Amino acid sequence: MxxxxxxxxxxxxxxxxxxxxxxxxxxxxxxxxxxxxxxxxRLDALTRIRQLTDPGTFRPLPGPPPERLDPVGFVDLLPYPQRLTAVQAATGLTEAVVCGEATIAGHPVVLAVMDFRFLGGSLGCAVGELVTRAAEHALTRRRPLVVVTASGGARMQEGVLALMQMATVSQAIAALREAGVVTVSVITDPTYGGVAASFAMNTDLVLAERGARMGFAGPRVIRQTLRQELPPGFQTAEFLLHHGQVDLVFERGTLRGRLAALLAVAAAPVAPAPPPATAAPQDPAPVRRHATDGVLLTAPARLAQPDPWRAVQAARDPARPTTLDYLDTAFDGFTELHGDRLGADCPAIVAGLARLGDRPVAVIGHQKGHDTGELRARNFGMPTPAGYRKAQRVMRLAARLGLPVVTLIDTPGAYPGVAAEEQGQAGAIAESILLMTGLPAPVVAVVTGEGGSGGALALAVADRVLMLSGAVYSVISPEGCAAILWNDPAAAPRAARALRLTAPDVLRLGVVDAVVPEPSGGAQSDPLAAADLLRRGVDEALTPLLAVPTAQLVRQRRDRFRRFGTPGTPACSGTAGSPGPERLR
Structure with missing residues (x-):
């Protein structure tokens, strides 16, 4: 605490x-x-700035200080102007926030750092003006905005005009988000009231210092108003993380490094190359077919046809690499982002920012585990509605920042429990599918293990859909199919054969565009080699998409899924060849 x-x-x-x-x-x-x-x-603002920024780089923002206001003639024990004069003398500050430019590990940023010593870091007209100026300066310079909060809430001595600052600063944050300039809030102890309910929580990324407390109403107000007993650790950073309110909790000594890692990915995405000025818009370059430098396979005949039931069992092997394993090996600099901002953080979905070689990306994937304890903790890779809402939040962030999205799919399906239904499981999956159909960012999806039903499709509405050669992708599990159609769980192997769920089958149907080969013996036999193949396959599929304007990507993505089931197409008739591979030839 x-x-x-x-x-x-x-x-x-x-x-x-x-x-x-x-x-x-x-x-x-x-x-x-x-x-x-x-x-x-607690730290004062200048100490915090010295800890976060590169030495000698901090410069206060230009411009005159805001005018001192006493809009309502407020008097408690002292007239408000006298109270301001006294706290200015005691702190050496003109207001409860210090704003300026600096670099953090070489990354230019605009900073707004609050100081709780100044009237409890309260949000008044001058503070609102200064933070708004910082946001506008960040927009002009196209530099990330980092706000360090420490506040008891809106400044009561300025009446309703203090309340209006919540909207004033929030719309400045909104302008940055709309322009694709990353915004970060760093919550320190305490952060309450009007600051918590505005710019502390409406930034792209929300980080909380270990033990910091945040909430709209403070514990004393809750106890006095509702006479409620509060749970242990209520409103602490750890409580907020567990309830999906913040992206991550950090020890103070790690904050500078955490910010540097996030800024390296989020602040300078690789811009897509414009199409040639003289050429008409073209479809994305096809996935390379058997090129010496490519790994993706697009001809079903080049793939061995496994026994379907054995393929299902192999895809479920706990020794297969998980999403977190691939993030450790195929990607670099992964920073996990937590929570759906509505009250939960589903452990079956992992999401965050990383790099694929030199390219910044957002990565979202199902997470299972390698042993019973981890599988239980991760809900066997079956997401709750909070997991899909977390995924949607990170997709929207990627679109704002101009980042490609990579999804890694490995789930038996969405969690079917009572609580999930109460929380809107069907609606959460539907919203994820809807979002991906129009997401203004390149998307590559990879089925790495089990691709089970709508729980898998919720992360697989992509421009390029890949599949590992040992993975399976199906409308339902073989056991579920056997129970419904044969009323016999022992018929699962028969159902697996009927469902056509192996990589060659799904490629032949055109549902996936290409297959990523696995090492001999499967990904579980050589996880590092599997990770290298995955990395190369994703890069091969993603690179041509970066040159396509986003509006064209969205149109082609919608066309891609419109073809499935269209009368007369190979996928509908079940004949060899399909819209996916045929389109890519």
Missing amino acids: TAGVTVADPAWVRCPVCSALLYGKRLRRNLHVCPECGNHQ
Whole structure:
């Protein structure tokens, strides 16, 4: 828990949480985090800026300070102007936020850092004006905006005009989001009220310092108003992470590195190459067919036909690489983003930002596990509605930032439980499919293990759909099909044969565009080699898509899925050859 003590600079400091007597220099070296219990003491704005930014790079934003206002003539124990004068003298600040430009690990940013010492970091007209100016400056310079929050809420002494600052700053954040300039909020202790309900939570990325507390109403208000007992750890960063409200929780010493990793991916995406000026718009270049530098296979005849039931069992092998395994090996610099912002964080969906070689991407995938404990913890890779909503949030973020999307599919299907139905499972899947049909970003989907039913399709409405040679993709599990049509679970092998779910079958039907080969013995036999093949296959499919204007990508994606089941097409008639591979020849 973060103690309510602002950092001082005496020779010795007693930790307010564990009561340890700490040598001041040691505490400063440890970034004002108690080395005994881990309590993160509050920082003033200038100390926070020194910790985050590259030395000597911070420059205050230009322009005169906002005019001091006393719009309602507020008096409590002191008239409001006297209170302002006193706190300015005590802190050396003109207001409760410090704004400027700097670099973080070489990445240029615009900063707005709040200081709780100044009237509890409250949001008044001047603070709103300064943060809005910072956002507008970030928009002009097209630099990421990083806001560090520490606030008790809106400034009561300025009446309803303070309330209006929530909207003023939020619309400046909205302009940045619409322009594809990344925005990040760093929540520190405490962040409440009008700040929590506006720019602390409406940025692209929300990070929370270990032990920081955030909420709309503070615990004291809740207790006094509703007479409710609060659960342990209520409104702490860890509580918020568990309930899907923040992307990640960090120790203070890791924040600079976390921001650097995120900025490296989110702040400078590779722009798609424009089409030649003299040429008419063309379809994306086809997936390369058997080129010496390519790995993708598009001819079903080149693939061995496995026994379907054995293929299902092999695709479910717990030793097969998972999404997190591929993120560790095929991708670089992955930063996981958590939560659906509505109350939950589904562990069966992993999502975040990474790099594929030199190319920044958003990656979303189902996550199973390698043992019973991990499988249970990850719900056997079966997402809840919160998982699909998390995936949608990251897809929208990718579209705003101009990032391609890569999805890795490995699920027996969406979670079929009562709670999932109560939370709108069908609607969550439907919204994911709808979003992907019009997503203004290149999308490559890869079925890496099980592609089960609508739970898989919710991440597979893509410009290019790939499949590992040992994967399966089906409308229903063989067991489910056997139970419905034969009323006999033992008929699962027969159902697997009837469903045509192996990679050669699905490629022949045109549902996937190409197959990524696996090492001899399957991906589980050589995970590193499998990861290399996956990386090369995704790059091979994604690269030509980057040259296509997004409006054209969306049209062609919709055309691609419009063909399935159209009377007279090979996919509908069941004949060899199909809209997918034929289109790519």
